[in-house]
Amino acid sequence: xxxxxxxxxxxxxxxxxxxxxxxxxxxxxxxxxxxxxxxxxxxxxxxxxxxxxxxxxxxxxxxxxxxxxxxxxxxxxxxxxxxxxxxxxxxxxxxxxxxxxxxxxxxxxxxxxxxxxxxxxxxxxxxxxxxxxxxxxxxxxxxxxxxxxxxxxxxxxxxxxxxxxxxxxxxxxxxxxxxxxxxxxxxxxxxxxxxxxxxxxxxxxxxxxxxxxxxxxxxxxxxxxxxxxxxxxxxxxxxxxxxxxxxxxxxxxxxxxxxxxxxxxxxxxxxxxxxxxxxxxxxxxxxxxxxxxxxxxxxxxxxxxxxxxx
Ligand code: NDP
Numbered sequence: 001x002x003x004x005x006x007x008x009x010x011x012x013x014x015x016x017x018x019x020x021x022x023x024x025x026x027x028x029x030x031x032x033x034x035x036x037x038x039x040x041x042x043x044x045x046x047x048x049x050x051x052x053x054x055x056x057x058x059x060x061x062x063x064x065x066x067x068x069x070x071x072x073x074x075x076x077x078x079x080x081x082x083x084x085x086x087x088x089x090x091x092x093x094x095x096x097x098x099x100x101x102x103x104x105x106x107x108x109x110x111x112x113x114x115x116x117x118x119x120x121x122x123x124x125x126x127x128x129x130x131x132x133x134x135x136x137x138x139x140x141x142x143x144x145x146x147x148x149x150x151x152x153x154x155x156x157x158x159x160x161x162x163x164x165x166x167x168x169x170x171x172x173x174x175x176x177x178x179x180x181x182x183x184x185x186x187x188x189x190x191x192x193x194x195x196x197x198x199x200x201x202x203x204x205x206x207x208x209x210x211x212x213x214x215x216x217x218x219x220x221x222x223x224x225x226x227x228x229x230x231x232x233x234x235x236x237x238x239x240x241x242x243x244x245x246x247x248x249x250x251x252x253x254x255x256x257x258x259x260x261x262x263x264x265x266x267x268x269x270x271x272x273x274x275x276x277x278x279x280x281x282x283x284x285x286x287x288x289x290x291x292x293x294x295x296x297x298x299x300x301x302x303x304x305x306x307x308x309x310x
Contacts, residue, residue, distance in 0.1 A: 002293065005032055005056070007042035010065075014041070014282045021290055027052065039063070039289055044086075047071025053080070061298070063288045065281055066272075067091060067145075068222060070195035074304035083308045085288040085298045089145055090280040091272040096149035098271045099190060099220050100157075102244035105265045106216055107133035112262070134158055139186035141179060141203070142193030142221065143169055150190060162186050179203070183210035188218060195222030205230040208240045216242040220271050223249040232257045235264065246271050 004022035018024055022039060025032040034055040042048055044066025053059065053076060061083045064072060069086045077084050105111055109130035116127045135158050140147045143163040151161050151173065161173040164182045168175045176182035179202060183189055189211050193199045203217070203226040211217060217240060219226050228249040234240035236257065244265040248254050251269055258264050272278065288298045297310035 002038045003033060003036040004039040004041060004289070005037045005052070007040060007048065007052070008046040008065075009043075010041060010285075011278075011282050013279070014286050017286045018289065021293055039292070041065070041285060041289060042072070044068045044071060048073070048077075050076070053077065053082070061085070061289070061292045063285045063292075063298075064302075065285045068194055069302055070222065070224075074302055078305050078308070081308060082305070083292065083298060084302045084305045085285075085292075085300050086302050087281040087284045088300055090284055091277050092145050092149040094274055094277040095146045095192070095220060095271040096153045098246060098267070099150050099192070099218060100153050102218050102220070102246065102265055102267065103188065103190075103216070104133050106218070106242050106244040107131045107136075111265065136160070136188050137162065137186040138188045138190060139164065139176070139182040140173075141165075141182075141189060141191045141225075142199075143171065143173070144192070146220075147190075147192045150192060180207050180210045183207045183215070184212070186211070187214065188216045191217075191219045191221040191225050193221050193225060195224045199225045201225070201227040201230075203227065203231075205234065208234040211240060213238050214241045216244065218244045220246045223247045223251055228255065235261055 001023045004018060004024050005027055006024055007027045035057060037056040038058055038060045040048055040062045042062060042064055044064055048062055050073060059082050062072060062077065064086045067086050067088045072084055074084050107130060113127045116122055138154055138159045139162040140151060141164050143165050154161060162176060162182050162185055163173050164176045164179045191203060208231060231243060232255055235243060242263045246267040247269050254266060258266060284300065288300060292298050301309045
């Protein structure tokens with residue numbers, strides 16, 4: 001059987017299916033037969049370390065659990081003829097739901113109200129009023145598969161949708177070629193682009209100032225997309241009103257300053273983290289590996305290596 005290197009964790013279901021086709025070696029084990037490795041199963045967080053890619057001369061394919069693959073050097077992979085796959089689409093609805101959850105938690109002060117009810121403080125007096133999540137002007141930074149799913153779910157809240165991407169899309173929303181211009185036109189800015197150099201700290205001080213003291217920044221993309229220390233400063237100064245965040249620059253570390261702010265909602269990168277969606281992602285990771293083994297053609301290559309498919 002061909003040799004597969006496992007980077008990071010996999011579920012029992014994934015392991016059982018993979019074990020029928022591959023001999024599995026774990027990167028965490030001290031020695032793995034680098035020369036024999038033809039396939040890698042990894043995830044969007046761990047990626048493939050450069051020394052591992054370089055150490056495996058017969059590597060043919062990398063299957064990534066997650067749609068974001070900025071932790072994998074796909075340029076280097078393409079140059080070595082290594083096909084890389086990811087798990088698009090199967091998580092769109094879930095990440096969109098997480099985004100709505102963050103928006104509702106921030107606007108409706110849900111977490112504070114819940115704590116108020118649970119603590120018994122209600123007996124001493126009612127909870128303060130919150131902000132309505134309906135009828136808001138919402139700017140989506142990155143209107144791709146997940147961005148569109150977010151826009152669809154926002155329809156139920158009668159949102160006025162704006163978006164910023166590098167290329168204008170054929171959609172009935174207001175396009176802004178400038179991110180700063182969009183930030184000044186909306187009340188909520190939702191980040192859902194890929195990570196990597198082209199989006200590194202694209203949400204900078206100027207963008208946050210444009211969003212303003214009543215503005216809400218929601219980040220479900222990558223921590224690298226937002227200038228985190230500028231965001232902390234803007235929230236402390238009152239130049240930015242609110243933040244609701246699923247991702248962080250140095251996650252799982254979250255700046256202490258954010259943890260102490262009552263106008264901030266924090267999640268531990270759980271955008272796609274339900275049993276159902278994670279199972280679908282795991283199935284696609286394995287489907288891609290088996291398809292490559294048996295047909296040489298995978299289901300969901302990343303664009304940078306799609307020319308190697310089949
Ligand atoms: P897509 O590739 O379908 O969409 C990406 C969108 O971002 C496109 O509209 C693209 O448009 C836009 N974009 C890319 N680069 C830039 C840029 N430099 N400036 C402005 N817009 C840009 O990706 P998905 O929707 O499937 O996923 C998006 C990202 O969401 C993932 O890469 C991942 O980082 C993140 N994610 C986070 C999760 C979480 O748990 N929090 C879970 C899943 C995904 P254009 O090319 O025209 O610019």
